[in-house]
Amino acid sequence: MRIGIDETHDPARTSWVVSANGHGDFPIQNLPLGVFSPDEGEPRIGAAIGDDILDLRALADEGLMPEATKKALYSRTLNALFALPGDARNDLRKQLSALLSDEAHRRAVTPMLYRAEACVMYLPAVIGDYTDFYVGIHHANNVGRLFRPDNPLLPNYKHVPIGYHGRASSVRPSGVPVIRPRGQRKPPDAENPVYAATERLDYELELGIWIGAGNELGDPIAISEAGRHIAGFCLLNDWSARDFQAWEYQPLGPFLAKNFHSTVSPWVITAEALAPFRTAQPQRTNGDPVPLPYLWNDKDQASGGLGIELSVSLSSAAMRKADLPAFLLGKGPASNMYWTAAQIVTHHASNGCNLQPGDLLGTGTISTPDDSGLGSLLELSRGGSQPVELPNGETRTFLVDGDHVIMKANAKAEGFVSIGFGSCHAEVLPAHT
Incomplete structure (x- = not known):
């Protein structure tokens, strides 16, 4: 896979998650991955968007994630996602960018967002070495x-x-x-x-x-x-x-x-x-x-x-x-x-x-x-x-x-x-x- 610039990097792209627009760290052009737990919940994989964290396991439950990454998103660490071919991770990124930029998805995706300040963050992966x-x-x-x-x-x-x-x-x-x-x-x-x-x-x-x-x-x-x-x-x-x-x-x-x-x-x-x-x-x-x-x-x-x-x-x-x-x-x-x-x-x-x-x-x-x-x-x-x-x-x-x-x-x-x-x-x- 050759990593290139695509629509996910478009500087004109904005998100219906208002805090993401102009965010110093996590605008929609970033979409970093991590492991978090909301309130007293179990650790799960998420993506940062503005002041919020999007629950990727919840998206997978609703059939909104690419099939190639779905199994890895049920893990409590990013190791399985890291192990996938780069094309699969890139498809995941493109899907997240589309969901968070298209107003048509706001109603379905909003319940899967958690305020980052109320969440606990964990090590992203089990570090072997x-x-x-x-x-x-x-x-x-x-x-x-x-x-x-x-x-x-x-x-x-x-x-x-x-x-x-x-x-x-x-x-x-x-x-x-x-x-x-x-x-x-x-x-x-x-x-x-x-x-x-x-x-x-x-x-x-x-x-x-x-x-x-x-x-x-x-x-x-x-x-x-x-x-x-x-x-x-x-x-x-x-x-x-x-x-x-x-x-x-x-x-x-x-x-x-x-x-x-x-x-x-x-x-x-x-x-x-x-x-x-x-x-x-x-x-x-x-x-x-x-x-x-x-x-x-x-x-x-x-x-x-x-x-x-x-x-x-x-x-x-x-x-x-x-x-x-x-x-x-x-x-x-x-x-x-x-x-x-x-x-x-x-x-x-x-x-x-x-x-x-x-x-x-x-x-x-x-x-x-x-x-x-x-x-x-x-x-x-x-x-x-x-x-x-x-x-x-x-x-x-x-x-x-x-x-x-x-x-x-x-x-x-x-x-x-x-x-x-x-x-x-x-x-x-x-x-x-």
Whole structure:
């Protein structure tokens, strides 16, 4: 299947769901998928439309959904829907767009709408495996300079998409609080490590990639086919305990510093919805190595980038008590990814690793080359040496208990209606004693 622009992206298309028209995140041109429960009801699959959620199981009950997707819509997760061919998901999108734009369907469909603010959101899928990459080149440079000022990027960075396997069991949907983790860290002036709560808790601003169709064990995914294995995208906050990380990461890399909690936005922005927002991948600078052939595809370079702007804000407990708005810490484009989503998927499976529907891949922290859009406090505070000042006079080098971190993203392109990702947020709670 080749994802293209069709009538569902028409900027003139409006919905009889009034709140969708002009909505900052969920106009009719978006129609993201998620798992929700209304009131005390059971979890079921829904689509966001304006301030409401449309119950897709109810639509299936009434025979209003395409036959190819009907069985998958009775599931409590999106895994079965992810596993379907892209054409089937695209037909579902077209049917939803038609139902929500044609006034003739208002009476039949209105009873299947629920106010989003009254619903509970869940993880979109059962995550079999979670892998986090490191493709934000400016983040890699910024962090590298803190530890290796003369050689911030390691020699392999521009040859291979770097990643590590995370912990799927601790991924949680937006809104679930983060409990400050305890672990082993070694203070700079101490002879031996201690076991205690982290003092350098940080966020990481990332995109998440949801895997659709999988591949058989031993069967790599060609980069020309990688797109059909991507079901959609979300926001991802891969929380980090930087003091644990500094002590434990050699020689095997991240472990307890990363596996205590990762937050995802609950709505899956489908690959089909993002078709108008595909951009050319930024050209590599002169002198950069040409990737090995299995990682290179001209079409992917021409349209494998993402026209998405990401932001991260912080609201302290004191700010909320004083009714102050969240403070914008940074904003920047997804074009700061050195490798495309297709290259990430292809490399992951290049050794024959089998990806499965519902697997989650993180891009790694996406930062700007300047201070305008740094994706972590580690970068903003220069490793803790330069505190960040909040509007009420508080300062931060790393997160304190009560801090609420909010991430957002919007896809924009001239001539099309902007679509958003919703919010990816969580509050930091004290460590358990």
